[in-house]
Amino acid sequence: MSSPAGARPLPLPREQECPFGPAPEIAELREHSPVVRVACPTGIDAWLVTRYADVREVLADSERFSSRSGMGGHLLANQPPDAPVEEGDFHRMDGQEYLRFRRVMAPAITTVKRTELFRPVVQRTVDELLDELAAESGPVDLHARFANPLTSSVIAELLDIPHADRDLFGDLARALFDGTTDVDDLDSVRLPLFGYLYELVAGRIREPGDDVISVMAAKSQASERPFTELELTKVAAGMLAAGFDTTAASITHGLLALLRHPDQYALLRDDPDLAPGAADEILRLLSGGSGLLRVATVDTEIAGTPIAAGDYVVAAAQAANHDPARFADPGRLDLTRASSAHLGFGHGPHQCPGMHVARLELAAVLATVPRRIPSLRLAVPFAEIEYREDTSVYGPLGLPVTWDEIQPA
Template identity: 40%
Template sequence: MGRAASKPFDPPAGLDELREKDPLVRMRYPDGHIGWLATGYSTVRSIFADQRFSARHELVHYPLADVGQLPPAPVGDMTGLDAPEHTRFRKLLISKFTVRRMRELTKRVEEITTDCLDAMERKGGPVDLVEAFAQPIPSLMICELLGVPSADRDRFQQWAKMMTSELSDQQAQEDAVVAFEAYMAELVASKRAHPTDDLLGDITASDLTEEELTGVSVLLLAAGLETVANMLSLGTFALFSHPEQLAALRADPELAPQAVEELMRYLTIAHTTVKAALEDVELDGKLIKAGDSVTISTEAANRDPLRFPDPDTLDLRRKATGQLGFGHGIHQCLGQQLARVEMQVALPALLNRFPTLRLAVPVGDVAHRANPNIHGLHSLPVTWDEA
């Protein structure tokens, strides 16, 4: 099931009816496996928090196509690990997202956002908001987090763009991955020899191998870039489609923290996760047997009226506390606080710098990404009235 072109911000048709009928139902996977689909908020939250469900790639059946058995997660990718292997990475990394570091990074988010807006203003409209605003902000913030030298940041951004773009051909993407991994291996070695005051500099003093450190860097790039870049572009598009909500955020920038939580709930760009039961688990009066895959529809859970009244309405004044856009449990997004800061700073700044900001193309011409795992935009042409 895909999102309807006429309702680009809503989950695929039929998910709400399934959830209303039963929040946990049997599901046939493309390879013939009979597993489960979870759509209710409480059910999804319970599965996320239950370590009897595994995140290991090689144990799950893929819900969208018969791709055979998946390989284990790449070295350093803790999203595909269970405890205690996952715990080893998580404990090390989460201790580096300190209040001091977040405060310092907040200042840099403000500076980078201002630089992007200045460049947009100098160029004049129309511009592609994805290229001019949504991608460079998280990309440069990852550079800050990892301590990438200023002279290397243009190359870093090009690799990041190539690796995450659906418009890149496979060979170009593979070449970018190889170049990026080689660069990060050199950076890790440099920081081991000469420690620096940044996250990567901190963790090079740990027991992680150079291969693991490189893998962690790739993970931070992928997770930190795609989520925020897609939220900034898709969130702006959603606000264009709800002018009363756009006006509310423009009039009251202090609304930004609530607005970000509501946009995360409403859009739920990372909309599905798959887990595998490690043992028999009884849930919602049903027996999920060891080895069963469970597809978790986070987008359906975030639209559950039992948790969020009138869930299909975008309301920036809603207290969307507990939204599952960042996940839940031991695999909850490690960099969620930085992602929140980026969005809370960037969206109000964009709207206030350009009071007449609007789409430069018809709504139907906005190019959505075809990625089945994460919702986003290829481009978002915008313009504004010159002062």
């Protein structure tokens, strides 16, 4: 689909200008042109939707706005939205086909009850990583030394991936969310990983344990239409990629926001019980990036704007999370705000299946880091923080910090 004359460029986050919010022009678009035609970096054109109520409507209605385009084809060359939906591409399915996958994933990783089983693993990993840092004096890169190892260790432990094999999954995550990686480049990383996971999945089907892959395999085998090994492999790969990169980026970006707002950091230091609500506020403020892609299945409309069948739609979740009609003074970080209605994990049928684990990890960090490192501070001027570019996962490239002392667990 070519870009029509007059289509404006898709507004991408410019974090050097707005480190904790969407692109500056989003506010004007939301007020005056809430549904507007845009030209996307991958060459497609789409309708950009920026108001909270409209974004929520698009994400909730998979009959009118299908996920078969994939979520990132407006940003990532390796995810062409018109590519065929292949076996196991659950994130590009709708209706009963998607529910077949969701029903198997939910008992393994989505339910609150299951997530609570992961809490000790997460807390132990947080404390062990801080214990390692306690033997040092800063400055250190808290992304490389804490956020990234935390999320990679947790997801690998939940899937029972041997420590020696974990670099393979980091390579996939970096390639998958890099806007400069094309399909062939991605396949060079993905195919070795799929080969590894395929053997792992087959082993868990034969000899199940209590890890996430085994639970999914057992649930699938008991269903009317069991997963093939390839389908289960793709589910595991998707969980690994998301767990390795997106959650780490949220933790790093969230800690930067707190260090920029020391009064909010002090709230957590003094009252760690604020952490679960604080996690949602940070996700509201920071998550969503340039939005989630959908494709219209029928002629329809959004907020009175006609949308033709086949048109692409970008549901701008971060713009929605900064909509003053839904969140008062939305650019302000307020850890006491009721933010649970944010769209940082999406909304509707395709709401992130790993959201409870991601929220658990972020909350554990927020409850522990300010208490154990009350003197944590940036080791460079704020203006020198560098941010990711050409990606669908935003946030700082690194987080140089220092401290006076790390308290014992």
